[in-house]
Amino acid sequence: MKNPYLPLPMRIEKITVETGDKSLKTFSLGFVREEDQRRFSFVPGQFAEVGIFGKGEAPFGIASSPMDTTRVEFTVYKVPGGTVTTALHEACVGYVVGMRGPYGNGFPLGAMQGCDILIIGGGFAFTTLRSLVNYMLHSDNRARFGRIQIIYGAREPGLLLYKEELAEWQQRNDLALTLTVDRCTPADGWTGCVGVVPKVLQEARPPAANTYTVVCGPPVMIRFTLPVLQELGFGPERILLSLEMKMKCGIGVCGRCNIGHKYVCKDGPVFSLAELSQLPSEY
Amino acid sequence: MRQAARRLLEENTVNLVIGYAWGTLPLRTAPFFARTPAEADRLVYNSLCENNLVKYLLRYSKEKLGLVVKGCDARSLVVLLRENQVQRDRVHIIGVPCTGVIDRRKVMELVDGQEVTGAEVTVEGIVVRGEGFEKDIKTDEVLCVSCRGCKYGTPVLYDTLVGEEVRAREENFGDIRAFEALPPSEREAYFAQEMAKCIRCYACRNVCPLCYCTECFVDSSRPQWLSRRPATADNFFFHLGRAYHLAGRCVDCGACARACPVGVDLMKLNRKLIKDAKDLFGYEAGLDPGQPSLLSTFDPNDPERFILGG
């Protein structure tokens, strides 16, 4: 019987400081045991419980692509006063952490196949979106998806994640990437868009026909983005959101992450707007 | 009681009266929130009013409240006033002189753990009934330990007093004296037995008006002071920590002990500290909002018996 509470030992192989204020770091974890690596697979949008032994565990969306089977990446925001995120930020390369997962449903790749994909991300919620984009861009998969358009915004240029990768994506001709910031100073040397994500979306007017939209970002961005999408004709069944909740077990048993009868850890974290509208607004 | 509450609501002096109504079980009353004069007619007061309603004051920051308090409850309100947790002008205190609260568990013991299906409060006590028994119990037989030596049955602070003032009882720390006289091993064994029962539901903390910390030390995760599992030692740590945090503040209302779903004898700890505050410093909490708090005042003449040779 597989023990869902027992973490896999994972070694921190690389730490990338993502933002100027050092509040976000990406941890690249390698498998300590080869058999774990062979058995581990996931779909974009799934998460794992990452833990520092003796401190605690917390759920993080997997930020690397499932096509890369050698490592698993997580981008972690250091929450002020947060036990686990603080301990993770203090950890060094070589340190062994625990990982349980993957958990949750992930993005509905089957349904999304053959469709155009619109990705709307804000701030440090871009993690599982990065996993999704890299998955779709992989040469084995690219043909299965239509047009890919990405709108990604942050408060200021320094807070955009995965800057090197974003630069690579901008060079590609099989995806349209719009980066935007809420504000910038001349010192930033920013040449991209300035404006909040909903406004940029409104101006871009992406076509809704045969398109799945994935929206991940801070609550305020989501609140103002959804009406724009509706106005542009996107149906609630094809607007996908990924929810965050306090979680412990990750397998729908410990009882704290439910919204109505759905457990975010087990039935989510990805829900369509149509599904969410059937649930109590308790999140 | 009903008249007083009704008038306060009718005249808009307050928009909510927190008092007691009959509960759904024999021997039980329950906190009741009356917002209309009609609801005020459901209020009751008797020796079964075991909760300390002052706790609810902390929850309502907007309403002007009427609050029913017994003598001990009033003292806990005084401590809250003293600690600037409550604005005096926001609460209309309906004081009820109290002759003591009945301890349900003692009643249960007297009927040998059988179910009580009916109870009637009489002048001298209580009549309880169950399958095949009826028992007339005098109040004094089943009084809470805190009530037996209560000197402040009449609230020390009120806006309206409902009923006649009651005579002060003679201070009685007999239970604590007897316990102090036991050899340490027996005291330890007693606490081990009591603490093993605790299920860490925190009913004691949550009913206590003086437990108002935004984050209780037991819930802290940085650092995590004690294990989340209810091992006897960790339970004891919780109750000791709580008792010490209440030292010089606890007014001996006994609400925590009555709230405990598994009957942990919490008053052994609390009353020991109350007795020490009285014996060592002549201090009784919750008598006057202007009174300085025991542990934030220093007097060169304080006894220092706890220091070797002090």
Next chain:
Amino acid sequence: MIIRKAAVAKFLDGLLKEYAVYIPRRREGYSEYTPLDPGSGYFWQGLNTQKPPKELLFPHGETLYSYRLRSDGVELRTHFDEEKRVLFGIRPCDAKGFCYLDRVFTRQDYQDVYYQTRRNNTVLIGLACLAPTTTCFCTSLGGGPFDTEGLDLLWVDLGERYAVRVLAPKGEALIKGRPEFVPAGEADWQAVRELEGGALGKMAPVLDLSGLKKRLDENYSDSVWDRVFEKCIGCAACTYLCPTCHCFDLSYEVEGSQGLCVRTWDSCAFPLFTLHASGHNPRPTGKERFRQRVMHKFRYFVENWGVMSCVGCGRCIIHCPVNLDIRDVLRQIIAGVSA
């Protein structure tokens, strides 16, 4: 089968060769399940225990694994409780409670190996409830004082003897070949039926919950929730004494470079239960938390499992420090008024 009361002590002692035996016990005004005193045959037959036997399968605190940090990584060790147990004298309501825990812990995508191990190693011997109390409402939730769900054996007190109904192979194995048991006659089963009728007759009138689920589907935003929780003080007495509540927390107990990962009961009544590290809390006040408790038991669980996760044992009613009576709450919800 039939066993004389005088032979019960011998039977229970005999079980000790293979099993740890737990019995209901009352002492110092407090009742719970504790190990059998060999030779005594004692078990408490009065009111249902204050604390349910839940913790014998789902302990209040248990070690899931230990870890030891080493220079080259970490060493993990799992801890399973494999004690073979007999729970003797448990009430049908409490046995039914285990069936709810079974659903949550063993019938999902992931098996809870800790619970499953204990469950597999446990035999449940029930004792029919001859004198339901006024707070019992099992019959309102599909149970009954002689209900057999989840039990391996059901014993019925016939005065000088017990009639024993064999319900599952685990129960059969326990008494097979034991000389204390003799076959029961038709008169014995007739006596059992009469006692069952008598017990049912003592039950409080059935609470009609047929409209409850539909009301809860519709009343999430109803004003009834503004008032119904009001006296709740947010402790965990109801959840911790509930035979079906299963929520838990995971935490570490640390000693230097080693420690334990422990699972402990947790409660939806506590604000910290859902408080995000960011400070956001989706259930910020007692109102949302109490609504969650009611919704989970009587609506969400029904949607996920087809049954209400309450067995009507009445513990939350008896032991609530402020007499917040779940029957009363359900009545108010069904009536759709706040009182």
